[in-house]
Amino acid sequence: MRPKPEAPASSQGDAHEQWQAKDVLTRLRSDIVSSVYEPAERLKFADLRARYDVGIGTLREALSQLVSEGFVVVEVGKGFKVAPVSIKELNEITDLFLDLEKRALRSAIANGDENWETTIVALHYKLNLIESLPWEDRMARHSEWVKRHRDFHESLVAACTDTWLFRLRSMMFDQLDRYRFVTKKAPQGLGQHKFTEHRKIMDATIARDAATATALMEEHIRDTSRRVIDLL
Amino acid sequence: MRPKPEAPASSQGDAHEQWQAKDVLTRLRSDIVSSVYEPAERLKFADLRARYDVGIGTLREALSQLVSEGFVVVEVGKGFKVAPVSIKELNEITDLFLDLEKRALRSAIANGDENWETTIVALHYKLNLIESLPWEDRMARHSEWVKRHRDFHESLVAACTDTWLFRLRSMMFDQLDRYRFVTKKAPQGLGQHKFTEHRKIMDATIARDAATATALMEEHIRDTSRRVIDLL
DNA sequence: TTTAGATTTATATTCGAAAAAATGGGAAAA
DNA sequence: TTTTCCCATTTTTTCGAATATAAATCTAAA
Numbered sequence: 166m167r168p169k170p171e172a173p174a175s176s177q178g179d180a181h182e183q184w185q186a187k188d189v190l191t192r193l194r195s196d197i198v199s200s201v202y203e204p205a206e207r208l209k210f211a212d213l214r215a216r217y218d219v220g221i222g223t224l225r226e227a228l229s230q231l232v233s234e235g236f237v238v239v240e241v242g243k244g245f246k247v248a249p250v251s252i253k254e255l256n257e258i259t260d261l262f263l264d265l266e267k268r269a270l271r272s273a274i275a276n277g278d279e280n281w282e283t284t285i286v287a288l289h290y291k292l293n294l295i296e297s298l299p300w301e302d303r304m305a306r307h308s309e310w311v312k313r314h315r316d317f318h319e320s321l322v323a324a325c326t327d328t329w330l331f332r333l334r335s336m337m338f339d340q341l342d343r344y345r346f347v348t349k350k351a352p353q354g355l356g357q358h359k360f361t362e363h364r365k366i367m368d369a370t371i372a373r374d375a376a377t378a379t380a381l382m383e384e385h386i387r388d389t390s391r392r393v394i395d396l397l
Numbered sequence: 398m399r400p401k402p403e404a405p406a407s408s409q410g411d412a413h414e415q416w417q418a419k420d421v422l423t424r425l426r427s428d429i430v431s432s433v434y435e436p437a438e439r440l441k442f443a444d445l446r447a448r449y450d451v452g453i454g455t456l457r458e459a460l461s462q463l464v465s466e467g468f469v470v471v472e473v474g475k476g477f478k479v480a481p482v483s484i485k486e487l488n489e490i491t492d493l494f495l496d497l498e499k500r501a502l503r504s505a506i507a508n509g510d511e512n513w514e515t516t517i518v519a520l521h522y523k524l525n526l527i528e529s530l531p532w533e534d535r536m537a538r539h540s541e542w543v544k545r546h547r548d549f550h551e552s553l554v555a556a557c558t559d560t561w562l563f564r565l566r567s568m569m570f571d572q573l574d575r576y577r578f579v580t581k582k583a584p585q586g587l588g589q590h591k592f593t594e595h596r597k598i599m600d601a602t603i604a605r606d607a608a609t610a611t612a613l614m615e616e617h618i619r620d621t622s623r624r625v626i627d628l629l
Numbered sequence: 630t631t632t633a634g635a636t637t638t639a640t641a642t643t644c645g646a647a648a649a650a651a652t653g654g655g656a657a658a659a
Numbered sequence: 660t661t662t663t664c665c666c667a668t669t670t671t672t673t674c675g676a677a678t679a680t681a682a683a684t685c686t687a688a689a
Contacts, residue, residue: 184473185673186461210641220674222454225642229418229458233465235564241416242680244641257561264496329489329572332467333565340561417643441670452644457672474650476671 189217190227197236197247198343199308208237208245235340252394255344259390262337266386267379269322269334274375277324282371288317289367296360315342317363321370345389348396359385421449422459429468429479430575431540440469440477467572484626487576491622494569498618499611501554501566506607509556514603520549521599528592547574549595553602577621580628591617 193213196202213224228245231237239245273281292313295306303310318338325331362385369378425445428434445456460477463469471477505513524545527538535542550570557563594617601610 187473209639211639221642222457222644222675223673225454225458226461229462230465233462235561241419242641254560257559261559261561261565327489327493328486329467329493329569333493333568336565337561443670453672454645454674455643474671476651 185219186223186226189219189223190230193227194231194236200346202247204247204250206247250347252397255390258337258340262341263383263386265334265337266382269325269330270379271375272327273322273324274370274373276326281324285320285367288320292317344393417451418455418458421451421455422462425459426463426468432578434479436479436482438479482579484629487622490569490572494573495615495618497566497569498614501557501562502611503607504559505554505556506602506605508558513556517552517599520552524549576625
């Protein structure tokens with residue numbers, strides 16, 4: 166597969182390692198979401214190649230996908246760069262996400278079984294392990310929090326039977342995720358109140374109270390977006 | 398750029414030719430939409446390379462984007478294949494598209510100016526040039542109809558100020574487009590009635606009658622989807 | 630000094646070769 | 660007959676070199 170003469174035969178620490186293209190895609194997206202790169206920063210192949218240790222073709226493949234997802238923009242002959250951000254766009258994304266999310270949540274509440282409930286409880290517990298930590302510790306485990314927060318939110322709508330609705334919702338969630346950390350100042354979504362908000366949303370969802378759950382979700386998301394706008 | 402020794406220096410008939418990657422993406426998507434490939438058909442690099450006359454890397458880049466767009470699915474180590482189709486998915490896409498389309502249409506009606514109106518009229522005229530033709534001629538200019546139909550529908554919502562709403566709407570329109578021709582039997586959307594439907598939708602839109610326009614749009618789209626399901 | 634053209638440098642794009650999987654088929658063992 | 664293993668073939672995945680384009684720098688004339 167890769168003509169790289171290194172790698173002493175199957176002794177990798179991380180165990181899987183069986184797909185560079187997808188791996189790079191994930192890491193690149195994660196880095197963009199975490200604001201490793203500035204919003205309109207150029208993504209040069211030479212730099213990326215050094216950072217992710219892959220060939221040009223593989224990078225190009227990953228970047229192309231990110232263009233489709235809206236994280237990266239490309240201009241013919243001038244390469245790729247991180248998509249810019251704006252308050253207007255954040256408002257669009259927030260509205261669109263909430264619309265999709267509420268529909269997905271209603272579907273999940275109508276269709277979810279016991280395994281769905283169990284997963285929610287489990288992932289909420291994991292999220293809480295970080296959220297109930299003192300400030301410094303939470304900050305230290307920032308990227309872990311991002312993942313757990315993502316997983317918890319996704320679990321709420323995981324029982325949604327509509328594939329495309331789920332897909333579009335997740336797209337918009339990723340976009341929101343980026344805005345959540347677009348500012349270098351105190352990361353949003355780590356406030357004290359989120360602690361209780363997540364619990365309330367979970368309770369209403371599992372109690373199959375769609376009206377309450379969607380209302381709480383709306384307030385939860387809008388609150389975060391408002392805070393981001395204040396710092397933008 | 399390309400180490401291809403052919404191409405006698407800037408004497409191309411089609412004039413642009415300056416972007417293989419994007420060109421291949423467009424052609425591939427167009428071929429998938431037009432059912433050149435069967436729904437679950439494998440897309441082998443050897444075949445594609447012969448058909449589109451580009452290198453493997455370029456193909457990979459295009460296919461990756463199509464994965465993000467939902468036209469192609471990929472399995473690690475087993476390559477790419479055309480996304481499958483199902484009645485369930487068509488229903489999902491129809492619902493999702495209509496929801497987005499109606500919102501975009503309302504936004505466009507609220508924000509559109511005279512140029513917007515003019516473009517709609519122009520593109521509707523162009524579409525009509527084909528739609529008012531006798532059956533055989535319409536069939537002969539099938540791919541042209543696809544493009545004009547697409548352009549007309551897009552012009553209706555072109556004045557929508559919400560970028561992401563527009564973007565997602567277009568994604569779903571493309572998906573619907575595929576289903577419209579997924580069956581080899583009489584292509585859908587070419588019926589006589591579409592002729593009048595398009596005119597009515599245009600009239601209501603330009604008259605800024607959002608309620609009527611969205612209602613007509615809903616009936617227009619649902620009618621097509623119903624016909625597709627009957628043949629699926 | 631400023632501008633226009635030419636040259637150099639930096640960067641993006643494309644390709645095919647090479648390595649790694651996966652697939653298929655046939656022989657040997659059960 | 661059925662299963663398993665091995666090997667040949669096909670196909671995918673990855674990489675870097677080769678080419679083309681854009682940006683930057685320099686030079687010379689106005």
